[in-house]
Amino acid sequence: MIGSALAGLWGGFSVALEPHNLMWCFTGVLVGNFVGVLPGMGPVATMSILLPLTFGIKPVGAILMLAGILYGAQYGGAICSILLNLPCHPPHAVTCLDGFPLTKQGKGGVALGLSVLGSFIGASWGITEMVFLAPVLVDLALQFGPADICSLMLLGLLAGSTLARGSPIKGVAMTVLGLLLGIVGTDVQSGAERLTFGITHLDDGIELVALALGVFGIAEFMNSVNQVLPVNLAYSRVALKDMRPSKAELRRALPAMFRGTLVGSLCSLIPGTGPTIASFIAYATEKRISRTPEKFGTGMIEGVVAPETSTHSSIQGDFIPTMSLGIPGDAVMALILGALMIQGIVPGPQLIKEHPDIFWGLVASFWIGNILLVLLNVPLIGIWVKMLAIPYKYLFPSALFFVCIGVYAANNDMFQVGETIVIGVFGYGLLRLGFHPAPILLGFVLGPRFEDAFRRALLISHGNIWVFVERPISAVFLAIAALLIGTQIYVRLRSRKVRLLNASPEIAKT
Amino acid sequence: MSQEPKHAAATLRNWTRKRDFYAGALMILLGSVAAIAGPSYRLGTLVQMGPGFMPTALGIILIVLGIVMAGSAIAVAEGEDEDILPQLPQWRGWACVLAGPIAFMVLGTVSGLIPATFGCVFVSALGDREATLKSTVVLALTVTGFGVAVFFYLLQVPMPLLTWRGL
Numbered sequence: 299m300i301g302s303a304l305a306g307l308w309g310g311f312s313v314a315l316e317p318h319n320l321m322w323c324f325t326g327v328l329v330g331n332f333v334g335v336l337p338g339m340g341p342v343a344t345m346s347i348l349l350p351l352t353f354g355i356k357p358v359g360a361i362l363m364l365a366g367i368l369y370g371a372q373y374g375g376a377i378c379s380i381l382l383n384l385p386c387h388p389p390h391a392v393t394c395l396d397g398f399p400l401t402k403q404g405k406g407g408v409a410l411g412l413s414v415l416g417s418f419i420g421a422s423w424g425i426t427e428m429v430f431l432a433p434v435l436v437d438l439a440l441q442f443g444p445a446d447i448c449s450l451m452l453l454g455l456l457a458g459s460t461l462a463r464g465s466p467i468k469g470v471a472m473t474v475l476g477l478l479l480g481i482v483g484t485d486v487q488s489g490a491e492r493l494t495f496g497i498t499h500l501d502d503g504i505e506l507v508a509l510a511l512g513v514f515g516i517a518e519f520m521n522s523v524n525q526v527l528p529v530n531l532a533y534s535r536v537a538l539k540d541m542r543p544s545k546a547e548l549r550r551a552l553p554a555m556f557r558g559t560l561v562g563s564l565c566s567l568i569p570g571t572g573p574t575i576a577s578f579i580a581y582a583t584e585k586r587i588s589r590t591p592e593k594f595g596t597g598m599i600e601g602v603v604a605p606e607t608s609t610h611s612s613i614q615g616d617f618i619p620t621m622s623l624g625i626p627g628d629a630v631m632a633l634i635l636g637a638l639m640i641q642g643i644v645p646g647p648q649l650i651k652e653h654p655d656i657f658w659g660l661v662a663s664f665w666i667g668n669i670l671l672v673l674l675n676v677p678l679i680g681i682w683v684k685m686l687a688i689p690y691k692y693l694f695p696s697a698l699f700f701v702c703i704g705v706y707a708a709n710n711d712m713f714q715v716g717e718t719i720v721i722g723v724f725g726y727g728l729l730r731l732g733f734h735p736a737p738i739l740l741g742f743v744l745g746p747r748f749e750d751a752f753r754r755a756l757l758i759s760h761g762n763i764w765v766f767v768e769r770p771i772s773a774v775f776l777a778i779a780a781l782l783i784g785t786q787i788y789v790r791l792r793s794r795k796v797r798l799l800n801a802s803p804e805i806a807k808t
Numbered sequence: 809m810s811q812e813p814k815h816a817a818a819t820l821r822n823w824t825r826k827r828d829f830y831a832g833a834l835m836i837l838l839g840s841v842a843a844i845a846g847p848s849y850r851l852g853t854l855v856q857m858g859p860g861f862m863p864t865a866l867g868i869i870l871i872v873l874g875i876v877m878a879g880s881a882i883a884v885a886e887g888e889d890e891d892i893l894p895q896l897p898q899w900r901g902w903a904c905v906l907a908g909p910i911a912f913m914v915l916g917t918v919s920g921l922i923p924a925t926f927g928c929v930f931v932s933a934l935g936d937r938e939a940t941l942k943s944t945v946v947l948a949l950t951v952t953g954f955g956v957a958v959f960f961y962l963l964q965v966p967m968p969l970l971t972w973r974g975l
Contacts, residue, residue, distance in 0.1 A: 354963065467880075471835050471873045478842050478866050490849045490859040493842065516905065523901035524937050525894070691936035691943075695908065695929045696951045702912040702928055703955065707965045715913045719906060726902075730892055731831040749862045761854035 303429050310658025313358060314666055322359040323663045326366025327670045334374025335682045336693055338522055340387035342629050344371035346510035347697065349637060350704035357641040358656055362663040364637050368630060373417060373671055376606055377682050380409050389573040389609040392581040396594060396601030401533045407540025408547055409602045414675050416555040416607035418668050423559045424614020425664045432622040439623050439647035445755035445765045449775035451748045454625040456779050459737040466786050468733050476741020479504055499713045506636040507708045508718040509742060513735045515701040516722025519694045521729055526690040536683050541676060547599055554584055554600040558607030566615020572628045573609040580608035621657060623647060629736035632743040823882050827889045832878025836871050843867030904935025920968040921960055925952045
């Protein structure tokens, strides 16, 4: 088992180190970092905007580039939150608490330097987990029947929608809406055109790019236009030499990194608890075990490093169910899966066997990408800091152009630009009504496979709907799902304080 | 006794101001669309499910969720959760954000990449409160130059730079 995993990893390195793949990985990290550092651009928006760039590339290169974009954007967001107190992505909200005070004290460079190191350590552990856990999971999953897969998807969908921010019922509604949007188009089995309302352009279904860019692009720009306050650049002068931590700081930060790694990897094992929850727990842990908890919020290096590390460790962990089971945990992973599907690759447990180059190449590229991230960020920090100064009034018109050309280039079809505009207006309405649109993407990506598994499960069981509870594996998944909903209801009824966490749509940036 | 209907009317008025009332109503509407359209694609049986089964089922689930969502808004106190429009509605900003991509669509179909890019950036940049004609033109020209270099020459997006196809 371990031997075959290591052999796979070895093969993966030879794939990832091929010059053109290495180049795509490098481009991804660079461009992702470049866009992610811009104030207001979170990883999901960055990935959606850059997704069309990967269409012309072969599947392996495309997925390596997209993964590179993800951690580039992730780290770019950290720069933005530490230096400007501007979290563009929910996991970074806690990074700001101590990151910005450190910046005010002139130690922003140190915080950034240690975050790079922490994210590398966290990611490395997450990758190690993936190397050894993913093949085990795949072996298990290959024994699943359609009923089991169906229940597993249901669990994944429920976890992804109820544990995200905002009201759980709205999250579930968004998932159902996503499933419905995934149905639009020609049904593969019967050839019936469903929910197209006579529009022939919709026969092939709604485009993932149009959906993602409508919801995370146009809707987000409508939400932010003229609402973005000018950023405070007074403290953000950071040069290369500022990034080196002192020995004392390193001694304080290293244990925090390991604790953050642990929290992150534990969180990624629980379905639905993604990087956001991991970063909150990591921060809370640091505060609890610290001898000076009252100093948190005034610039404690532990309070920056631990959440950043746990975020990266948990994102890497999220790749495990995504790549080995084909079930994404959040919008970021849904985009990765969607990109694979656009390349004509069916995600699921068979992926490792059918496309070992993609799976192991991706794993190996994680390491290479994270090393590139460190190598890039140390010398380029001065440039990133300058990019922070780009005002929003220049940013969103340029980004809108990228949205348009990206959607157009996906299929050379102007109709899809119109589709994106309509989805954007609709998405903004959803934002204003207090919905968080991320679960739409989950439902959209899983929809067709969910329907297929559901149909086949009932075909095999001759229409016996109880098959889902009669099969033990499926029953376990359903029990976990029931437990999940039960706890949610219990927590809601018990304390209304949770409402504080459900921030208003203004903070709904994904 | 006569206060009863008045009270009910006040509750109703309060209810119809809530964000979740409209959130629920929207879900009920969307669910109904799917649930009504679904059966026309043939429902089938549980063993041999037709293409209409899933949309109908999902539509019904969405309607139920919408009812619960709208219903829960009754209990919300007066004045809370009512800000469906932001405090300062950005009509100009919204219009420009949407007009930019529309300009891209129209100009891209009629006359090519250069006017489409310029138009898209120019129109949407006007949505910012501080936008001046000069800054907008400079921004639009910069992005056009960059866009043509990257998307036409580097990535070879098949779209003519400048033509006239007529309206």
